[in-house]
Amino acid sequence: MAALLVWPTFVHDDYRFRIVIVSVVNACFFLASAFAITRMSAKGFVEYFTQFIFVATALVLAVRCGVTLLAPNTLQPLTNTSFIHYVYLATTSFSILALSLGFIMMINRRLQQRLEAAAFHDGLTGVFTRTAFFDSANMELARCHRSGDKVSLLIIDLDDFKSINDRFGHLGGDGVLIDFVNRTRQVLRSHDLFGRYGGEEFVALLPVTDQKQAHEVAGRICAICQRSGEAGATAFTVSIGVATVQPGGEDIGAILAQADAALYRAKRNGKNRYESHVVISTAA
Structure with a gap:
C-alpha cells in the first residue's frame, strides 16, 4: 500500500485518491480476515465478535470510499467535514481496540483448547488418558x-x-x-x-x-x-x-x-x- 501512495502523496498531491487507495486496500484486508475466521473450526463468541468487527469496519471503509469519489476535487484533509469521515475516525479507533482484544481472546481460547487436549488425550495415540x-x-x-x-x-x-x-x-x-x-x-x-x-x-x-x-x-x-x-x-x-x-x-x-x-x-x-x-x- 505504501508504494501505491507514493504518486498521490509526493508527485501529484491528491487527497481523494489517497483515501480511495487506503479504503480499498484496508477493506479487502478486513474482508479477507473475516473470511479466514469463517474457515476456522470450533468457532465461539470470540471468533464471531472479531469477524463482526472486521466486516463492520470494511463496510465503513467502503462507504467512505464511495462518498469520497463523489466529493469535489478540491477536497482536503482540513475541509473534509463529512459525516462518514467522522464515523471512519471513530470506528477506526474502536476497531483497533476491539480487534486487539479479539485477537488476545482468540489466542487465549486456542491455548486453553490445546492445554485441555493435552490433559485429556494421550500424547502418542490421541485417545483419552x-x-x-x-x-x-x-x-x-x-x-x-x-x-x-x-x-x-x-x-x-x-x-x-x-x-x-x-x-x-x-x-x-x-x-x-x-x-x-x-x-x-x-x-x-x-x-x-x-x-x-x-x-x-x-x-x-x-x-x-x-x-x-x-x-x-x-x-x-x-x-x-x-x-x-x-x-x-x-x-x-x-x-x-x-x-x-x-x-x-x-x-x-x-x-x-x-x-x-x-x-x-x-x-x-x-x-x-x-x-x-x-x-x-x-x-x-
Missing part, C-alpha cells in the same frame, strides 16, 4: 443407569508387546500402538469411549450395547488387528476381556475388574481372542 476416560465413563454409566440401557466394556491388551519393543525398538513399538488405535477406531462407533489404560492396555466403553453386540465388536477388533502384517507393517494381535452390565450404581472400576478377569482368561487360553466375564468366546 486414563483419568479422562474414567471421568467420561462414569458419567456415561450414570446416564445408562437412568435410561436402563445395557453397557459393555472392553479391556484390550496387545499380545507379547515386550517382544515387539525388543525386536523393533521403542519407536517401532510406538508405531504399533498408533496402528492399533487407527484400526480399532474403524470398528468403534463415534460415541464409544476409547482410552489408554496404561502401557499397551486400552479400554473402550460401548453404551447401549448388550453382550452379543459387544462380542461382535471384540471379534472385529481381533480380526482387524490380526491382519496388521498384510501390508508389510509390524504384525500384532490383541486379547480382549469383555464385561456387560446394566448399570445400577457401580463405578467404572467395578466393571473394569470383571473385564480384567476375562482378559486374564483370554491370555491364559492362547491370546489373540476375546473372553467374557460370563460367556467364554473365541474370536472369529
Whole structure:
C-alpha cells in the first residue's frame, strides 16, 4: 500500500485518491480476515465478535470510499467535514481496540483448547488418558443407569508387546500402538469411549450395547488387528476381556475388574481372542 501512495502523496498531491487507495486496500484486508475466521473450526463468541468487527469496519471503509469519489476535487484533509469521515475516525479507533482484544481472546481460547487436549488425550495415540476416560465413563454409566440401557466394556491388551519393543525398538513399538488405535477406531462407533489404560492396555466403553453386540465388536477388533502384517507393517494381535452390565450404581472400576478377569482368561487360553466375564468366546 505504501508504494501505491507514493504518486498521490509526493508527485501529484491528491487527497481523494489517497483515501480511495487506503479504503480499498484496508477493506479487502478486513474482508479477507473475516473470511479466514469463517474457515476456522470450533468457532465461539470470540471468533464471531472479531469477524463482526472486521466486516463492520470494511463496510465503513467502503462507504467512505464511495462518498469520497463523489466529493469535489478540491477536497482536503482540513475541509473534509463529512459525516462518514467522522464515523471512519471513530470506528477506526474502536476497531483497533476491539480487534486487539479479539485477537488476545482468540489466542487465549486456542491455548486453553490445546492445554485441555493435552490433559485429556494421550500424547502418542490421541485417545483419552486414563483419568479422562474414567471421568467420561462414569458419567456415561450414570446416564445408562437412568435410561436402563445395557453397557459393555472392553479391556484390550496387545499380545507379547515386550517382544515387539525388543525386536523393533521403542519407536517401532510406538508405531504399533498408533496402528492399533487407527484400526480399532474403524470398528468403534463415534460415541464409544476409547482410552489408554496404561502401557499397551486400552479400554473402550460401548453404551447401549448388550453382550452379543459387544462380542461382535471384540471379534472385529481381533480380526482387524490380526491382519496388521498384510501390508508389510509390524504384525500384532490383541486379547480382549469383555464385561456387560446394566448399570445400577457401580463405578467404572467395578466393571473394569470383571473385564480384567476375562482378559486374564483370554491370555491364559492362547491370546489373540476375546473372553467374557460370563460367556467364554473365541474370536472369529
